Amino acid sequence: MIxxxxxxxxxxxxxxxxxxxxxxxxxxxxxMLTGTKEGCGEGECGACTIIMDGKTxxxxxVMAFQAHGSRITTIExxxxxxxxxxxxxxxLDVGAVxxxxxxxxxxxxAKALLDENEVPNRHQIREGISGNLCRxxxxxxIVDAIELASSYIKExxxxxxxxxxxx
Amino acid sequence: xxxxxxxxxxxxxxxxxxxxQGYDGKxxxxxxxxxxxxxxxxxxxxxxxxxxxxxxxxxxxxGETEICIGAGTRFSDIVNHPEMKGICAGLWExxxxxxxxxxxxxxxxxxxxxxxxxxxxxxxxxxxxxxxVIIKDTTKxxxxxxxxxxxxxGKVAIEANELLYxxxxxKPKKDEYITFEKLGLRKALxxxxxxxxxxxSLGDGDKIEDIRIATGAMGAYPQREEALEKLLIGExxxxxxxxxxxxxxxxxxxxxxGSRSSAVFKCExxxxxxxxxxxxxxxxxxxxDFHQFNS
Amino acid sequence: MKPLxxxxxxxxxxxxxxxxxxxxxxxxxxxxxGMLYGATLRSDKPHAFITxxxxxxxxxxGVVKILTAKDVTGHNHHGVLFKDHDxxxxxxxxxxxxxxxxxxxxxxxxxxxxxxKIKVHYQEIPxxxxxxxxxxxxxxxxxxxxxIIYHYKCRKGNVDEAxxxxxxxxxxxxxxxxxxxxxxxxxxxxxxxxxxxxxVVLAATQYPHFDQLEVAEALGLPxxxxxxxxxAVGGAFGGREDITMQIHLALAxxxxxxxxxxxxxxxxxxxxxxxxxxxxxxxxxxATKEGKLLAMEVMLVGDxxxxxxxxxxxxxxxxxxxxxPYEIPNVxxxxxxxxxxxxxxxxxxxxxxxxTPIGSEQQMDILARELGIDPIQFRLMNCFRVGSETANGQIxxxxxxxxxxxxxxKDRMFQELR
Numbered sequence: 001m002i003x004x005x006x007x008x009x010x011x012x013x014x015x016x017x018x019x020x021x022x023x024x025x026x027x028x029x030x031x032m033l034t035g036t037k038e039g040c041g042e043g044e045c046g047a048c049t050i051i052m053d054g055k056t057x058x059x060x061x062v063m064a065f066q067a068h069g070s071r072i073t074t075i076e077x078x079x080x081x082x083x084x085x086x087x088x089x090x091x092l093d094v095g096a097v098x099x100x101x102x103x104x105x106x107x108x109x110a111k112a113l114l115d116e117n118e119v120p121n122r123h124q125i126r127e128g129i130s131g132n133l134c135r136x137x138x139x140x141x142i143v144d145a146i147e148l149a150s151s152y153i154k155e156x157x158x159x160x161x162x163x164x165x166x167x
Numbered sequence: 168x169x170x171x172x173x174x175x176x177x178x179x180x181x182x183x184x185x186x187x188q189g190y191d192g193k194x195x196x197x198x199x200x201x202x203x204x205x206x207x208x209x210x211x212x213x214x215x216x217x218x219x220x221x222x223x224x225x226x227x228x229x230g231e232t233e234i235c236i237g238a239g240t241r242f243s244d245i246v247n248h249p250e251m252k253g254i255c256a257g258l259w260e261x262x263x264x265x266x267x268x269x270x271x272x273x274x275x276x277x278x279x280x281x282x283x284x285x286x287x288x289x290x291x292x293x294x295x296x297x298x299x300v301i302i303k304d305t306t307k308x309x310x311x312x313x314x315x316x317x318x319x320x321g322k323v324a325i326e327a328n329e330l331l332y333x334x335x336x337x338k339p340k341k342d343e344y345i346t347f348e349k350l351g352l353r354k355a356l357x358x359x360x361x362x363x364x365x366x367x368s369l370g371d372g373d374k375i376e377d378i379r380i381a382t383g384a385m386g387a388y389p390q391r392e393e394a395l396e397k398l399l400i401g402e403x404x405x406x407x408x409x410x411x412x413x414x415x416x417x418x419x420x421x422x423x424x425g426s427r428s429s430a431v432f433k434c435e436x437x438x439x440x441x442x443x444x445x446x447x448x449x450x451x452x453x454x455x456d457f458h459q460f461n462s
Numbered sequence: 463m464k465p466l467x468x469x470x471x472x473x474x475x476x477x478x479x480x481x482x483x484x485x486x487x488x489x490x491x492x493x494x495x496g497m498l499y500g501a502t503l504r505s506d507k508p509h510a511f512i513t514x515x516x517x518x519x520x521x522x523x524g525v526v527k528i529l530t531a532k533d534v535t536g537h538n539h540h541g542v543l544f545k546d547h548d549x550x551x552x553x554x555x556x557x558x559x560x561x562x563x564x565x566x567x568x569x570x571x572x573x574x575x576x577x578x579k580i581k582v583h584y585q586e587i588p589x590x591x592x593x594x595x596x597x598x599x600x601x602x603x604x605x606x607x608x609x610i611i612y613h614y615k616c617r618k619g620n621v622d623e624a625x626x627x628x629x630x631x632x633x634x635x636x637x638x639x640x641x642x643x644x645x646x647x648x649x650x651x652x653x654x655x656x657x658x659x660x661x662v663v664l665a666a667t668q669y670p671h672f673d674q675l676e677v678a679e680a681l682g683l684p685x686x687x688x689x690x691x692x693x694a695v696g697g698a699f700g701g702r703e704d705i706t707m708q709i710h711l712a713l714a715x716x717x718x719x720x721x722x723x724x725x726x727x728x729x730x731x732x733x734x735x736x737x738x739x740x741x742x743x744x745x746x747x748x749a750t751k752e753g754k755l756l757a758m759e760v761m762l763v764g765d766x767x768x769x770x771x772x773x774x775x776x777x778x779x780x781x782x783x784x785x786x787p788y789e790i791p792n793v794x795x796x797x798x799x800x801x802x803x804x805x806x807x808x809x810x811x812x813x814x815x816x817x818t819p820i821g822s823e824q825q826m827d828i829l830a831r832e833l834g835i836d837p838i839q840f841r842l843m844n845c846f847r848v849g850s851e852t853a854n855g856q857i858x859x860x861x862x863x864x865x866x867x868x869x870x871x872k873d874r875m876f877q878e879l880r
Contacts, residue, residue, distance in 0.1 A: 002172045019215070020169040022202060034491035035484015037696075039646045040728040042203045043270055044356055047646055055243065055272040061202045062273065063195065065172040066217050075484030088482040092474055100481030101646040101696030107482060109268065130355035131267025135646045135697045207729075 004068040008033070009077025017064045024048045026064040027074060035075035035104045039133070046132030049105035050074050056112045056131070075104035078111060086152035087111055087145070096145035098136035105132045110146045119150055169205060171214040178223040178332075181216060182305045186328045188214045194330060195219065196239055197274035199266065200282055224277070224332065229254065235301075235335040238277025242289070246271060254338060256451070257292040257345035257364050257444075264288055264349050267356050277331045280313070283321040283388060290389040291364035292347045294381035296336040303332045310335075317388035342376075343368045344452035348444040349383075350436055359384050360429075361436050365444040369452040373404040380416075380441070385433060386423050395419060404449050412445065413438040477694065486694040489666050490650035490725045497652065498526055500714055500724035501573035502707070503563040503580050504733055505555035508803040509589035509602065512555055512582055514563060519579035524572035526718055528580070529564040534713065536682025540705045542672065542808070544770045546605055549680050549709045555584075556604050557768035557803055559733030564710045566722055589803040593742060593765040596802045604768055604801035611766070612774045612799040614781040618853050619792030624757035628748030632828045636745065636821040640765075641738040643810055647696020648731040653711035654721035660687045661712045666695040668702045680709045681716055688712065700809030704771050706734040736771050736808030739764040739799075741780060743821040753835045755844045757792040758825075758853075760784045762818070764799045764807070771808030773799035780814035785853045786822035787864055788844040793853035838872050 001016040008031060017026055027036050027050070036059055039047035043058040050059045051073040078085045084092070087110050097103050106129055113120055113128035120128065125146045126139075134142060173188075175181035185192050193212040195201050196219045204210060218224060224239025227248055234254070236245070245251050245262040252259040265271050265279070265288045279287045280300065290313070298313045302325060313334070316324050325331065339345060345366040351357025362383035368376040378399045380392040395415050402408055420437045424430035480486040505512070516528050531538050531552035538552055539545040551562045563580055567573035588602040595601055596609040603609060625631060651665030661681065667673050670690040678685045695702065707724050714722040726734055746759040762780050766773035781797030810816075830840035845864045851857050 019172045020205060022206060028491075032493075033484075034487070037488070037647070038490070039648065039696075041206060042728070043199055043266065045646060046267065046269060049269055056269045057273045058199075058269045060206075061197075061199045061270075063172070063198060063202060063205075063215065063217075065174065065215075066195065066198065066219055068174060069220070079483055084479070084482065091482045092478045095472075095475070097475065097478045097481045099646065099697040100477065100486055100694060101488065103481050104484040112268075128268065131269040133356075133646065135644055135699070 002065045004065055006067050006070050006072060008072045009074060019065065021064040022060055023050075023062040023064050023067050024059040026067070027059060027072075033074050033076050037101055037104060039101065044133070045102070046105045046109065047102055049108045049132060051108055051112055054112070054115070056109050058131075073108070073111075075107060078107060085111070086156060087114065087149040090145040090149035090152055091142070094141050094145040094148055096138060096141040098134075098138050102132055102134045106134070106142055110149060113146070114150055114153060118153065120146070122147065168210060169213060169215055173214065173216045175216060175218070175221070178221055178303075181218050181221060182303060182328075182330060184216050185330060186305045188216065190327050192216055192327070196278045197241065199270050199274045200278070200284075218330070219273075219275075227251065229338065232338055233335055234338050235333050236276055237333050238280070238331040239275050240277070242271035242274050242276065243268070245276065255292070255296060255345050257295065257347035257366070257448075258289065260347040261288045261292045261349070261362075261364070264347075264351075270356075276334065280316070280334065281323055281325065281331050283317060283319075283323045285320055285386060285388050286359040286362070286384040287389060288349065288359055288362065288383070291362050291381040291383040292345055293334060293336065294389060294391050295345055295364040295366040295379045296339075297366075297379055298334050298336040300331055301333045301335060302329050304329045308332070314391045317390065320387040339366070340368075342370065342452050344448045346444045346448040346451070348440045350440060361385060361433055361440055363437065363440045363444045365441070365448040367445070367448040367452050369404060369449060373449075373453070375399050375402055375404055382437065382441075385420055385437060392416065392419060409442060409445060413442045416441045481694070488647050488650065488694045488696050489652060489664055490647070492652050492664060492693065493723070494652060494654060494721040497654075497721035497723050498566050498568060498714070498718060499570040499573045500707075500710060500722050501565045501567070501570070501577050502561050502710065502724070502730070503565065503577050503582070504558075504730070505551065505560040505562055505582075506558055507555060507584045507586055508558050508591075509604075510555055510584040510586040511553055512551060512562060512584055515581040515583070516563070518581070519565065519576040522567075522572060522576050522579060524568040525576045526566045526568065526720075527714070528576065529566070529710065529713055529717070530562070533717065534680060535716070536678075536680045538680065540676040540680060540709060541769060542704060542771055543774055544611075546769050547705070549713070557805055559805065560768070561710070564714060566714050566718060570725070591802055591804055593763045593800040593802055596765075596800045597763070597798065604803060609801040610798055611770055611801060612777055612797075614778045614795070614797040616781055616793060616795035616854050618790075618794075618855070619757075621757045621759050621792045621794045624792035625746070625748050625759075627750075628756050629751035630829065630832055631746060631748040632825055632832065633744075633746045634821070634825065634828065636743040636824065638741050638743075638817045638820050640740045640805065640807065641810065642732055643697070643699040643701035643735070645697030645699055645701055648726045648728055649702075649706050649734055650723070650725040651707050651711050652721060652723040653715035655715055655719055656689065660689050661716050662689045662691060663708050663712050663715075664691045664693055665708050665711070666698070666702060667692055667708065668695075668698050668700075673705065673708050676705050677709055677712045681712055699811050700813070701735045703809045704736050733805075736810070737767070737805050738810035739766060739773065739776055739780075739807040739814065739817065741765075741817040743784075743818065745821045745825050747825040747829060749829055749833065751833065753830075753833055753840055753843050755788055755790045758785050758790045759794045760796070760821070762795070762797040764797070764814070765802050765804055766799050766808075767802055767804040767806035769806035770799070770801070771806055772813070773807065776807075776809070776814035778814070780818050782854055783815040784818045784822060786819060786826070787846045788826075788841075789846060789850050790844075790853065795853065838868060841868060
């Protein structure tokens with residue numbers, strides 16, 4: 001066993017893990033955060049996407065011990081105070097969710113994209129989710145949702161500025 | 168089976184550990200190939216040495232005449248670098264075409280080189296840039312041409328106690344350009360079925376001062392096509408020369424691939440792929456504006 | 463009248479909120495106190511008689527029980543049309559991937575370790591992989607006396623006479639490939655014994671009601687003692703219509719009294735479920751020089767692999783759709799479903815209707831080219847309209863918007879090129 005300490009969804013964990021444990025198994029089986037999905041186990045499908053130190057990675061391709069010292073966001077850490085994140089809301093509003101197995105990874109890829117580029121064009125969105133497969137082939141709706149999420153986020157910021165202006 | 172994990176905090180410690188572990192030790196950086204090996208196949212080594220977080224291996228240095236890239240540099244570091252696309256387009260294009268955003272965020276250029284895959288995306292452009300690899304162990308640093316680094320499929324000229332530290336190459340100048348072309352089954356997450364990089368230096372009257380051509384997935388490992396280069400150096404770049412050289416690369420592919428099942432497809436495809444890379448490289452090398460950043 | 467609440471309004475899907483938060487539970491996300499783990503031993507030979515030696519595997523600490531055919535408490539069979547699958551192969555394997563044993567262990571690692579220690583003695587027998595060869599009298603038989611399990615015939619008019627009147631005849635052969643659904647969620651499930659003595663199976667399935675019948679029959683239980691719960695399903699596309707692990711899990715829970723879970727990886731998922739039927743097609747299509755279709759003769763051979771699954775329905779549908787959406791006065795279709803030792807084929811999006819346009823539409827393009835007629839015009843001259851009669855005699859009374867569809871596509875297609 002090897003000891004690791006890391007932050008997942010803003011909570012600090014100090015745990016012992018098996019040497020050959022993958023990060024996805026740590027997240028799903030030890031932290032019981034089962035929103036992170038395993039679709040292929042070899043980095044082809046993106047269902048296991050998490051955000052690690054600000055960047056998306058396939059958690060099936062990282063060893064758990066390598067995550068020592070890192071800051072991780074999984075799908076469970078995206079909503080704030082029980083309120084859906086604008087990306088999650090947009091996925092719902094557009095109808096971008098079908099079987100839902102790709103959805104957590106898609107949402108995290110979208111989040112990493114929008115965190116870096118607030119107003120991506122459709123091409124950049126497609127590039128941003130190019131590591132995530134949807135077998136229900138709802139890609140157009142997903143691209144629509146990310147576009148909508150981008151506008152939600154901008155509106156939200158305007159609301160914040162205007163409301164703080166009023167205070 | 169993996170029974171031991173080591174997280175060295177700096178390069179010196181990593182080299183020390185590598186030396187101590189001997190044949191049992193295996194370096195892990197991005198892990199995008201290695202973790203699959205460990206999970207899905209019986210794995211012969213027992214100790215992983217994690218170098219994914221070593222800052223000393225993660226750098227892009229652009230000097231007056233030379234570019235040096237740390238082996239632990241991730242593909243997305245290269246893709247997002249403000250100057251790399253302008254200075255060595257072909258390498259940038261290759262790095263952008265690796266896997267997916269997730270893979271590029273984890274995978275390193277050093278890992279791509281050391282895995283010795285015939286289809287490694289970043290290697291043909293590095294070969295065409297005539298890159299050198301810098302290899303370290305606890306006592307010494309040695310440098311060798313990348314083209315001599317490949318021994319066979321999955322085999323590279325590195326000892327168990329050695330670590331690939333960095334890759335360096337001469338910075339392309341005005342009138343020089345490098346391109347990369349790749350055929351995959353789709354745009355993202357596609358391993359190269361075939362790839363090709365062309366570096367060209369054009370002189371007055373479109374004379375080819377220098378040219379370096381490298382292919383990927385057209386043999387046991389990525390390689391330079393030096394026989395073809397020799398035919399082109401000193402010649403004037405024109406339509407008959409393009410035709411002659413695509414015919415020649417067909418002959419090379421045919422001879423090298425022999426009776427492999429992919430030969431028919433690859434012999435045909437390499438002509439188009441190489442032709443495209445060559446024409447684009449020559450066109451860009453001629454356009455003066457492109458190299459404004461260098462003046 | 464009150465305004466409509468649902469029709470004509472945007473409705474958020476009931477499972478949407480859970481899915482965007484990663485809170486929806488797919489079978490692999492469900493764990494139970496004290497559960498055991500299963501792993502399936504699969505054949506790596508396509509056609510062989512087998513004997514299985516469990517001795518060494520059973521000695522591994524943590525191995526609770528290893529199920530083989532003899533442990534099946536009811537009928538050792540299942541299948542949607544024919545009961546041609548063994549739950550666990552008793553004597554013979556018919557394809558690579560056939561399940562032979564199911565290890566139950568205290569951890570996934572132990573169960574998988576035990577798989578490696580099971581010794582299988584294969585007595586290989588000749589196999590057949592080409593469906594045309596499989597149709598021959600002397601071919602190795604996969605099940606019973608013949609590999610041909612279905613022959614659909616459609617006869618309209620007289621093709622032999624009609625071909626004589628054709629100015630042009632195009633004859634070509636086409637082949638489609640086997641396709642996997644690759645739904646994103648690999649199969650997983652968990653089974654346990656309920657307080658009232660029922661077996662409960664949680665698995666992502668397209669047919670909980672069929673699964674209940676199959677599990678009950680294989681376990682020898684009345685259906686009211688079997689419950690199937692369908693949690694979130696990560697895509698199916700036809701690939702979850704056949705049983706994969708449901709009976710193994712039910713049996714394991716029934717015999718151990720404990721919850722038992724199994725999760726397939728992507729590779730095992732490919733072995734476990736059905737594929738789309740590859741179809742070999744021979745088309746002979748004739749028309750007048752003015753471009754009127756007169757006759758079509760088609761032979762289809764669908765390779766259903768080692769098990770029938772929905773082969774009969776699929777190859778019937780393929781036969782019905784073989785002529786395409788065109789009025790042809792003389793049609794002869796023969797569509798066969800054939801067993802081979804390939805992976806088994808069943809339902810997948812389109813159910814046989816997806817494959818035949820590869821043949822019928824290329825025939826249309828070739829005919830148009832040879833006649834010197836624009837391929838779109840050629841289709842418009844022959845396509846179904848209200849009142850058309852299909853090859854199998856159906857009069858299309860309404861809703862045949864094919865002409866509008868072709869014209870809309872034509873306008874848009876060439877707009878982009880302009």
